[in-house]
Amino acid sequence: MKLGVIGVGHLAETILRGLLRAGLRPEDICLSPRGHGPQMAKEHGFLLADDNAAVVAASDLVLLAVRPGDAEEAVNGLPWRENQVLMSACAGVPTARLAGPSAPARVVRIMPITASELGASPTIVYPMDPAISPFLDAIGTTMALDTEEQFEAATVSAAIYGWAQDLIRTSAEWGASRGLDPALARQLAAQTFVAAGRIQSEQEAPMGDILASLCTPGGITAAGLERLEQEGIHPAWKGACELVLDMLSTKK
Known part of the structure; x- marks a missing residue:
């Protein structure tokens, strides 16, 4: 399964380092070209896309780690498809705000912490989706919540x-x-x-x-x-x- 990352800032960088630590292959991960993307690709061999549309086109699972206020704009108009999962790490952005712009992909919310780099992040998730388990388990312990209200409190x-x-x-x-x-x-x-x-x-x-x-x-x-x-x-x-x-x- 191919992972794409839109928004390669500090949090995403620690997640990527955790994934490498767990043995995931950098050639199976495609990064957006802004932020730390170019440097991470150069240092570790990740694929570097020309733009966010290319990230989505090349990936089965997409991690969104942009500023919360930029989340909807970042996913709108991209070539989302069925059986794709958008995994949002944007604090305070409910699934309803991303579901329309990213349709027909499934939207899942996660909240990892920078201990992902050590494989020690207690990562909360709502709703749980089997497709994301290998990635979350690689960076720590996965904790599934039953409702979005619970997820917000746990954040x-x-x-x-x-x-x-x-x-x-x-x-x-x-x-x-x-x-x-x-x-x-x-x-x-x-x-x-x-x-x-x-x-x-x-x-x-x-x-x-x-x-x-x-x-x-x-x-x-x-x-x-x-x-x-x-x-x-x-x-x-x-x-x-x-x-x-x-x-x-x-x-x-």
């Missing part, structure tokens, strides 16, 4: 991914300020977040029970959490999630 996780990066950086900088080697402080903070995620992901105990098992009364974890709660961390975090969801909704 907030892409922003949370960035917030986690900021918490890791803040923790590393604090450790370095207290005398740790900066490289060690960075790895310690990063791997601590990885470990926390794995515990929650791979154990079946309720999330609250896992946390409670770490919070010995009078201990350092409990004391730190109490301080964070006093500072209003939970309302602020949930408020940020609601803000992002509202932003996604206004793009409709």
Whole structure:
């Protein structure tokens, strides 16, 4: 199956690197000629199309990774055909806005993150389509949603991914300020977040029970959490999630 990419920006570049890492052949992937397309084709052997119409004509599955405001214009008037799938990674752009301009192709929404490059993206998808599974599985874990409303709420996780990066950086900088080697402080903070995620992901105990098992009364974890709660961390975090969801909704 041939993959085409319209919009070769930073996100698409990480997806492409993840696909190469998983063993997909660059000659089976066709890139649009703008953005990072020419450089990626030169460096890795991807096919480079003359224009977006050529991308669609050469592909069975097309990844759309342009700015959300440009999504409809980017797919309109291209030679879409039956049994083709348009896989949109444009946040906040519902399937209804793309279905007409890309008919008769099927429209699927996905939201990968830049950890695709490492094969570690938890990629949400709606609606699930068997044709896209090999590509999404190559860049991480595929998580199918039942409704577009669920997909929109789950898209907030892409922003949370960035917030986690900021918490890791803040923790590393604090450790370095207290005398740790900066490289060690960075790895310690990063791997601590990885470990926390794995515990929650791979154990079946309720999330609250896992946390409670770490919070010995009078201990350092409990004391730190109490301080964070006093500072209003939970309302602020949930408020940020609601803000992002509202932003996604206004793009409709």
